Amino acid sequence: MPSPHRTATRHRVTALLATVLVLLTASACSGPTPAGAPGPSSTAGHGAVAGAEEVAEPPLMLLSVDERGEVGLIDLLDGAASAVGRIGAPRALASDGRYAFVTTDAGIEVVDSGAWTWDHVDHFHYYRAAPAILGAVRGEGAAVVATGPLATAGSTGIFFEGSGEAVLLDNEALSKGRIEEGFRLRTGAARGIVAPWGEGAVIAVDRVLRYHDASGTPSGAEAVCADPAGSITTRAGLAIGCADGAVLVTGDASAPVFERIVFPDDGSRPAGYDGRKGRPTVAGVTGGDGFVLLDTRERAWSRVATGRPLVRAVAIDDEAGHVVALDGEGRIRVYADGAEIAATAPLVVGDPGAASLWADAQRAYLGSPAEGVVREIDYADGARIARTIETPTRPVFFAEVGR
Template sequence: MTSEHRPAAVLGATGLGALLLLTGCADAEPAESPGQAGASEGEEVPHGYVEGAEETAEPQSRLVVADTGTGDVRVLDLITEEVTELDPVPDVDGITGDGRFAYLRSSDHGTTDIVDSGAWTVDHGDHSHYYRTGIGHVGALEDFAARGAVTDPALTSLIDEHGASRTLERPALEDGTVEPAAAVPEGSATALPFAGRLVVAAGGSDGRVRVHDREGAEEDVLDGTCTDPAGAAVTRRGLVVGCEEGTLHVTEDDDALHAETIPYPDGGARTESFQHRPGSAVLAALSTDGQVWALDLSEPAWTRLDVPDAVAVNAVGEDTFVLVLTADGTLRSLDPETGEQEAEAGLLDEVGADPAPTIQIDTGRAYVNDAEAGVVHEIDYNDDLRVARTLDTGIAPHLMVETGR
C-alpha cells in the first residue's frame, strides 16, 4: 500500500537523462496513456499497446530498497527522485527482481512479499517499448522464501535456497494478484520458463535436464546435465543455470532447445548466482570461494579476474566493463577479457558483510547501496566511475534491486 510520496534528497551532483522504467501496479490506480485509454471495440489497437499502462518515449528506472533492521520498503524513481513508501516487510533479509516486480524474502517466516515497482521495458529485439503504471504491494507467498526469479510473458518462476521452484501466472501478477501455475512438475525441481517452455533441472544424481510444455508434460531430454542447480539468468544468448559440473547454457534453434555445459575456470568452486545488465550476454559472478569470474556467452567461456576481497560484482556488457566492489569500499572497473583495471573509486567507508552491498546496472549508470551512510550512489561507469548523484531513500538500504530496465 502506498502511504507517502516525497522527493528524495540529492546530496551530490545531478545527472542522468533517460533511464529505465519499472513496473506495474497493484494497490494504486494504473495510469493511462493518451490515445490508449478508450480504444473501443472495433478500433485498431496501437502497436505495443498494454491495457491500463502509459507508454513512454524512453526507459525509466526505479530502485526497490529495504531496511533489514526495520523492514521498511521504499521505491525510488530515478528520474523524478520521488520516493514511495510501502508497508514494511517484517524480518526481510533478501530481495530479488525480474525487471518489473521485486520479491522480498523473509527467511524466518518462510515468506515472499511481491512489490510491483510501477514501470517496465518490453524488448522486441530491434526496438523496445517502455511503460509505467502505479506502484503497490501485490501480495505474498506464505510458504516460500524466494532467492531468485526467472520470468517470461506467461510464467514467473521463483527459486528458493534449495533449488525448488514456485511458478506463478505472470498475467495475474500484472493484474495485481498472486496465482500459482499448475505447470511445475512434482518434486523439488528447478523449473525455469524459457522459449515458451519449462526447462526442468531435477538436481538428482543423473543430472538430467528435461523440457516440459506449459501444462507440465515432458517433451524432451536435453544433452547437457545439471546436478545441484543454483542460480539462473536469461540473456540474449539463452538461459544459463549454475550447476555442480559447470554452467548449463540452453539455447533455442529452429524451435528446438539445445544445451551445453560451460566448464568453470577453477577446480572445486562453482557459481550460485549471475549478475548482468538486461539485454547483455556477458555475466559476472562471485564463485563459492570468492573468486571473480566473467562469462562471455559469445565464446562461451568463463574468465577468472584476479580481484581479492570482492563482495559484489556485475557486468556492463559486451566490449566494456566488469564492475567489482571490494571489502575496503573501493569500486573497480575491469576489462573482462584481460582483467586489467580501468578505473577505481573509493565509495563506501564501511562494507557490511550481511547482507553485502549490490551493484545494479542499466544502459547508462550503475547503482551501489550504502546502508551505513543511508544512501545509494549513482555511478557513471563510462566516466572513470564518477559519482553522478548520491540519493537518499529515507531508510538504510541494506537490500536493493533495480527494475524497469
C-alpha cells in the first residue's frame, strides 16, 4: 500500500486553480475548443453526471486487473484501496482516463473507475462517482480500441479483428452506466481502426479513411491511408498512422478535413502513438533503436536515435520534447530535445513488452506484472522512484484514471 505522503504538495497549484474554477459561473465555461478539433456540445454539462461529486483536484487513481479478472482501485493521494468486482481473464487493456476497456473472452468488458477530468482547454472540472463494472461489448478476436478526449461526451471506437466489425459506443450512455452502440458495421476487413471524431468516428479499413456519423452513415469525405495502425486525439485534431506517415483529421465533424503528414525520410514507422492526454505532440516507438515525435500542431515529424531498443514511448510536453520511454531491459529513460537526461536501473521483472506505462503532468507509472507492483516515477527529478505501489489486485494490466 502506498503511503499518503504525496499530499496536496504535489497538486497545490492545481487544487487552488480548481477551487477558484468551481466558483466561477457557468458562463465562464464557454471557453474555446481545441484548434481544428470539434468540441463538446453546449448541453454536455462540462462533464457533470447525476450522482457524481465535483472535486477540487484531479481524483487520480490506479485501476488494476489481475490474471483472474479481479478489478481494484487505489487512490494515489490518500492510499485508500477498494475492490470493484470481477470480469473475465484479461488479454489487453485500453483506457481514456476514466474507463478501462478490457479485452476478454466475452469481447470488451467495460469498467467505470468513477473518476474523470473534463478538459475545457483553458480550465478543467474534476469528478468522482461510484465505480462499477458496466458489462461487455460482444465481439470476436483481438480488439483495437480508440478513445476520445472526453469521458461523458463523444464516443469510443472498437474494431474486432476476428469478425471485422466496427463498433461505436456512446460515451454519454457509458457515463450513466449503460452500454449503447451507435453503430455496428461489418467491414469485411481483418484489420481496422474506429477513431472517434465528434459524435461519430473515422473508420480506417482497406486503405481508406472515411467519416461515419453516430448512426454509421458514411460521409463523402475520405482519404487514402495504406496499412493504418495507431490513432490518437490531440489538441490539434485526430491523428491516424499510415504507411507513409499520418493523416490528421481537422475541421467540423460534419465536414472533416484530411491532411497528410508524410514522413520526411524512409525510416521505420511506429505501430502506435502515445502522449500525455490533451497535448498536441505524440510519440511512437519505431521498432528500432529510437522513437519518432509527431507535432500535430506544426504538422511535423522528428526522429530521435537512442542507441537502444525501446518498447514504449510517451510524449510529455511540447516545448522541450520531453519523452518518457521504457527500453528493452526494463529501464525508464527520459529524453528532452532528443538527448537522454535520466535513466533508471531495470524496473521490470520478465518481459518489458508486457508492462504498462502511463504518464500524467508530474509522474509516470510503470507496472511489473511478474512482481505485482506499480512504480511511481518522478521523471522531472532524475527519474527518481517516488514509491512502489501494491495495488489491491496484482496488476497484469493497470491504468491511471481520473486524468
